Amino acid sequence: MNPTTFQELNLPDALQKGIDALGFTSMTDVQQTALPITLAGKDVAGQGRTGTGKTATFLVTAINRLLTSPPKTGRKHNFPRALVIAPTRELVIQIASDAHKLAQFTDLKIHTVYGGVDYEKQLKAFDDGVDILIGTPGRLIDYLKKRAYELKLTEMLVIDEADRMFDLGFINDLRFMMRRLPKFDERQSLMFSATLSHRVMELAYEHMNQPVKLRAEEGGITASGIVETMYHTAMDDKLPLLIHLLRESNVERGMIFINEKRTGERLARNLARYGFSVGILSGDVRQAKRVRILEDFTNGKLQLLVATDVASRGLHIDGVTHVFNYDLPEDAENYVHRIGRTARAGAAGTAISFSCERFCFGLPDIEAYVERRIPLVSITNEMLDIGKPTHPDAHAEGMGAGDKAESPHGKSGGKPGNGRPPRGGGRGRSSGRPRAKKG
Incomplete structure (x- = not known):
């Protein structure tokens, strides 16, 4: 029977203190299944629902390995x-934050x-x-080519959100780095992904040492605690x-x-005009401002975060x-990643979707x-x-006070926001998707 608490894993005292400081006691289903295998030094290609503790799984494994075995x-x-x-800056920042806490x-x-x-x-x-x-692949390769670091003696490799590496065009960069690591049987490799597609498993079998393929949970691919x-x-x-x-549910963090x-x-802007503290996050927001907005949202200074799919993965x-x-x-896959921002690590959450005349065509998929x-x-x-705006001059964090807002029913006095699909059809390419750019 697999252990259910971190104390049962007999981890080094320094690592266990970090786990205790974070308030972790019982393990999630992903952790119960994967940690006995990864702590034994085996390679794993793991699939689990978003928000189920994959990050802690590979960080605990890495820190344990480094503490219990001497450097080469x-x-x-x-x-x-x-x-x-990891494929995105936001995800790298989140992983690093968790790593510092566990290794404190x-x-x-x-x-x-x-x-x-x-x-x-x-x-x-x-x-x-x-x-x-x-790090992200682009910046890691830049510094590797400058000889800022070497990978010849690296003992452990972790690839997070492997499926998104393909989506963002990072697969060649990934293979470039993996070829500069020690041979697959001279290191431990962990690959985690929301979906273990054929192309992801092809990468696993090419660069990993007989990886154990895990799907930690049965049932649907969305977290069970989401309504x-x-x-x-x-x-x-x-x-x-x-x-x-938002008013009816008195949403404090959405x-x-x-x-x-x-x-x-x-x-x-309209939500701000109706009295909500709100920030906006998209690929065009400067990195320093994105970090500040995320911190304000995490700390409760912002009630709502409006975001493109740049925020649909990796934000814990x-x-x-x-x-x-x-x-x-x-x-369709992004639906799972989006709603996975709630009900994390066993908590409950609510996911509400609007199917309008422009985007309803994606509902069957x-x-x-x-x-x-x-x-x-x-x-x-x-x-x-809903009545009239209570704060007509308010603006959201991440946009200027001069940015225009539409009326409560989608009209702003001009063509944008009038509820009509763009010319040439209603399902144009979403400009909110992250582009394939390095680092």
């Missing part, structure tokens, strides 16, 4: 013992590299030494319906997903009670992907009567 002979200060590769009572040195911040500062930090290196509902709504009714639902940056800007923010799909995602119908809820006229 001849290792230099800039030869990382463990390498963690150890002497391990953790270094993080990603694009959008001071290049030279990250480069110089290698001089202080590194045991665990966490899902769907509203069929007109474009012009989406904003008043959202405001009504995420609202949209497909296009311009939709998010109008939506965030406690206490997100509600996720709203203001726009249905055009990629979503329901086919999750293998069930999403329950429908009817809209009444009272739900759309």
